[in-house]
Amino acid sequence: MSPGRTALIFEGKPVTYGELHERICRLAAALRGAGIRRGDRVAYLGTNHPAFVETMFATYALGAIFVPLNFRLTGPEIAYQLEHSGAVALIHDRPVPESVPLAVSLDAYESFLGGASPGFTGEPSALDDVACILYTSGTTGHPKGAMLTHGNLIWNAYNLLVCVDVASDEVTLVSAPLFHVAALNQCLLPTFLKGGTSVIMPGWDVDRCFDLIASHRITWMFGVSAMFAGLAQSPRWAGADLSSVRCLMTGGAPVPEALIRAYEERGLTFCQGYGMTETAPGATFLEARESHDHIGSAGLPVFFTDVRCVRPDLSEASPGEPGEVLVRGPNVTPGYWNDPGATAGAFVDGGWLRSGDVAVVEESGHFRIVDRTKDMYISGGENVYPAEVEAAIFEQPGVAEAAVVGVPDEKWGEVGRAFVVPVPGAGLEPGDVLAGLRGRLAAYKIPVYLEVVEELPRTGSNKVLKGPLRERPLPGRA
Incomplete structure (x- = not known):
């Protein structure tokens, strides 16, 4: 629809949607030529880079399954996820285990694309087909690979676009790691759907963030509490030009109200949401117009998703009573890759996903996330x-x-x-x-x-x- 618009900016270099489409087609053709077929797992290991985006869409074009890996993990941890997912191809920017049949480093990436045809025709995928496997943080034991289908990704994007007034002139700062479900599915993909521009940061840096906001007139960004705290505590905070920013979005953990108020004092709208990898990730969201009156709230259930707060016996918690959050909807994972036991244990009472998170629900229906059940x-x-x-x-x-x-x-x-x-x-x-x-x-x-x-x-x-x-x-x- 908009091949001439700028899709990505990375280290000052813009790439249009038309140029990106051609590169994705070339990569898909190169992967097909190397033997990658429908259902195969294609992994990516590296910092935020346009190659991440190209690898993801090329994998989807093949009907294959994308596996973004956490580049901060140790060698043995990465090896486990590659083996567990059964990845047969890997695009990477650092040394990796030699167990993957096809490994292409970013140093060799351009030559890998160079000989491939830009005329590749993508294979159709159904909504129930697995699109990607995202490994949970793994704070205890081995991480689990949450499967997200194409339908999960689409319905999550619909939920986000209902909650946030994402515009076609959006300039989104992708500053959190793209292997993280929020940066990927709450920022990059909705911006793509609207034909906006994603400015990709290789890694988080407070000063670089201020520079990019000013130079590219950033309108929207996602961050976790620690990132926004770093900006507010910087010597540049008081004098920084933030006039272009329309919306700041956060999730991942409850944000201190003092931090939200610091942003309000700068005239910035701070929208908090709640979700998890398994919900692709949006489950609740606080719309911008409610951000002041319900400061610190994680908002209401997103439009196409049901969310409950229950007691240990799964009965409904009363308003103000702490309970576990359950989620059900078309954005919720079908389960965990090669782990039927974990899949069975994750769902209760007719398909409701157990979150392991504690919330209280106000009389108005707004959710306030209290903590993880295991942290209490x-x-x-x-x-x-x-x-x-x-x-x-x-x-x-x-x-x-x-x-x-x-x-x-x-x-x-x-x-x-x-x-x-x-x-x-x-x-x-x-x-x-x-x-x-x-x-x-x-x-x-x-x-x-x-x-x-x-x-x-x-x-x-x-x-x-x-x-x-x-x-x-x-x-x-x-």
Whole structure:
């Protein structure tokens, strides 16, 4: 429809939709010539790059299955996912295991495309055909490969376009890793559908983000809480030209209200959503027009998807009562690749996907994500949700990030242990941070231990890894 429009900008170089189409056809023809057929798995390993986009669409054109890999994983972790998925081809920008029959490095990528015909005709795919396998973060044990069908991707895009006024003149900053479902399906694909422009960042960098917003007049971007906190804490924040930005979107973890208000003070609309890899990912969304009145909310169920909040016996939780989030709809995964046991365990009560996340639903129907069920701990018989404690710590002066976990305690069963990252140059005293929580949080919610650290361990999608934090030896009580 719009071959002359700019589809991608990467390191200052624009690529039109027409040029991108030709390159995708060449890559599909080259892969076909190398023996790749319908149903085969084609993997990509590398930082954000136009080759990621080309590999994905070429794989779909072949009726094959795309497997984007987390480039931050170790060699053995990558080898496991390649073997588990049965990948027969890999496009990559770094050394990889030699077990893949066809491996094409980005150094050899252009020559691989060069001899192929641009006249490739794609194979048809049905809505129920598997389009991609996205491996979960793997915070415990081996990660699972969530299958997403072409229908899952399409219905998720429809849901997003109902919730967000994505325009044909959109200039979207793709700053989160494209192997992450939100950057891929909540930003890149909807922008493609509208014929907008995606500005691709190879990796996250606060200063580079400010530069790209100003130089390309960015209108829309997605980020996780840590990314937006980094922008707000930068010396450039107060004077940065952000006048082109129409919408900021976040997900992945509850965002502290103090951070949302910092963006509101700059006149920026901060839209929070909730979802997971298995829901492609959108499940709930807070529309821009509601962002101020329901600050911190993850919004309402997206249009073509049903979302419930239930008690352990699967009965409906009352308004304000914490319960597990269940999701059902055409955007929900059919299951996990080569793992029927995990697939069977993920669904209950007639096809509802168990999220493992805790939420409360307000009288208005808005969802507020409280925490992961596995992150909640019980102190003296009371449930403590770390996200609430983290948000209170974040509001203390000099705090850049906070993570709270439950640790064993002889008297209370479990107590809180906080890890706090200071703003550069700030001298944080644990006692002062804890004192700032008194009167704001019930006593049982205030951490017993608090440590100032340089950084927090993270998954490849920038979520905080709490397992390693729980395993650290306990210091003396604060």
